[in-house]
Amino acid sequence: MTDLTTPPRGPEDDDPRALAAEYALGLLTEEERTAFEARMDAEPDLRAEVASWQEHFATLVIDDIEEVAPSAQLKTRLDAKLFSSREPSFWQQIWPYGLGGIAAALVLWAAITFGVVTPEEDALRADLVAELAPTPDGDGLSLRAEVDTTLGAVQVIRATGAPPEGRVFELWLIAGDAAPVSLGLLDEDASTIIDLPENLLALLPGALLAISDEPPGGSPTGAPTGAVRAAGPLTST
Amino acid sequence: MTPQEEVEHLIARVAMGDRAAFTSLYDRTSAKLFGVCLRVLNDRAEAEEVLQEVFVTVWNKADSYKVNGYSPMTWLITITRNRAVDRRRVLKRPPAPIETADLMPDSKPGPEASAVAASDARHIRACMDELPRARAHLVRRAYLDGDSYADLAEATGVNLNTIRTWLRRSLIALRECLSR
Numbered sequence: 001m002t003d004l005t006t007p008p009r010g011p012e013d014d015d016p017r018a019l020a021a022e023y024a025l026g027l028l029t030e031e032e033r034t035a036f037e038a039r040m041d042a043e044p045d046l047r048a049e050v051a052s053w054q055e056h057f058a059t060l061v062i063d064d065i066e067e068v069a070p071s072a073q074l075k076t077r078l079d080a081k082l083f084s085s086r087e088p089s090f091w092q093q094i095w096p097y098g099l100g101g102i103a104a105a106l107v108l109w110a111a112i113t114f115g116v117v118t119p120e121e122d123a124l125r126a127d128l129v130a131e132l133a134p135t136p137d138g139d140g141l142s143l144r145a146e147v148d149t150t151l152g153a154v155q156v157i158r159a160t161g162a163p164p165e166g167r168v169f170e171l172w173l174i175a176g177d178a179a180p181v182s183l184g185l186l187d188e189d190a191s192t193i194i195d196l197p198e199n200l201l202a203l204l205p206g207a208l209l210a211i212s213d214e215p216p217g218g219s220p221t222g223a224p225t226g227a228v229r230a231a232g233p234l235t236s237t
Numbered sequence: 238m239t240p241q242e243e244v245e246h247l248i249a250r251v252a253m254g255d256r257a258a259f260t261s262l263y264d265r266t267s268a269k270l271f272g273v274c275l276r277v278l279n280d281r282a283e284a285e286e287v288l289q290e291v292f293v294t295v296w297n298k299a300d301s302y303k304v305n306g307y308s309p310m311t312w313l314i315t316i317t318r319n320r321a322v323d324r325r326r327v328l329k330r331p332p333a334p335i336e337t338a339d340l341m342p343d344s345k346p347g348p349e350a351s352a353v354a355a356s357d358a359r360h361i362r363a364c365m366d367e368l369p370r371a372r373a374h375l376v377r378r379a380y381l382d383g384d385s386y387a388d389l390a391e392a393t394g395v396n397l398n399t400i401r402t403w404l405r406r407s408l409i410a411l412r413e414c415l416s417r
Contacts, residue, residue: 067268
């Protein structure tokens with residue numbers, strides 16, 4: 001037992017597939033792991049090889065490992081740990097804006113009903129509107145969205161505020177409990193008109209619209225990845 | 238929606254901070270993931286500790302899920318397995334012994350090997366069954382129990398270099414079978 005750390009050289013030592021598997025299994029030494037990670041950055045195939053091993057090994061888990069229910073208290077402890085702190089969730093962040101939007105809509109309705117203001121003639125005949133109020137991350141942002149469900153389009157008017165340097169604004173529809181659906185990116189101009197897919201039109205009344213900032217080209221994941229900057233519910237005009 | 242799409246959808250909603258989705262995801266996956274923790278740690282209290290950390294990570298990191306390209310269960314299992322293995326190494330739990338008789342390099346493939354292999358050659362289980370049983374056992378110990386080379390050397394009494402050579406050859410054989 002002279003040297004337990006250096007393996008003998010063999011044909012398998014130069015095989016990157018074995019190395020990728022050893023990496024996935026966590027069998028490499030600290031030094032080997034660092035070297036392998038540097039190599040992976042340069043060789044996407046190697047990263048794919050690791051991912052493929054992870055998929056296979058996970059299948060082994062699905063096949064071989066029995067399900068065992070953890071104690072019921074665990075979920076309670078988990079919820080206490082995650083949700084009793086001050087970090088508000090996305091839903092917590094946006095619900096006050098929902099209420100604010102309803103209040104704004106009521107004021108608007110009253111103003112129109114009592115003839116204080118008259119809605120201007122627009123390219124779109126808006127039958128749903130949302131005032132998007134800024135979240136704590138959306139300092140100085142003021143947006144209004146007007147939906148013409150007959151035409152199937154939404155116009156977003158950005159009165160004040162801009163996305164952070166190197167980011168773009170993305171518009172999301174959140175209908176009920178469903179995951180947010182991207183409606184598209186906002187132009188750099190103050191006004192953007194986005195066509196709406198027909199299957200979404202029925203979901204719009206009462207749904208929330210939200211704006212997040214995303215990398216150029218929009219969220220890479222299909223779900224918001226940046227901070228939610230403004231949000232508000234769609235209400236009938 | 239397939240079960241996979243459902244879990245993916247739940248992760249997407251968790252990424253938005255949706256607590257109801259988090260609870261659904263927990264209800265659907267915690268028993269499997271707890272099984273993983275228990276297998277590696279063989280200790281209920283430690284396993285629950287790790288499972289809790291795993292779900293804290295899931296809540297905090299769900300938005301990075303899509304980027305890594307894993308399927309949803311693989312992502313969850315990989316996080317869980319790696320956390321449990323880290324914990325096991327911190328605790329310095331000795332590995333369970335492996336019978337020397339099980340390690341004869343010339344052990345024949347497992348009994349169901351040929352039948353399963355014929356029906357689904359690219360599935361890892363079938364490919365594992367094509368390995369000599371002892372070698373397959375080492376691979377399972379490395380992944381499912383989180384044994385390191387040192388653990389396997391200790392468990393078998395075989396020197397570490399030999400273990401490493403065996404395991405690497407097994408991994409390459411496995412890989413060749415999987416890509417057939």
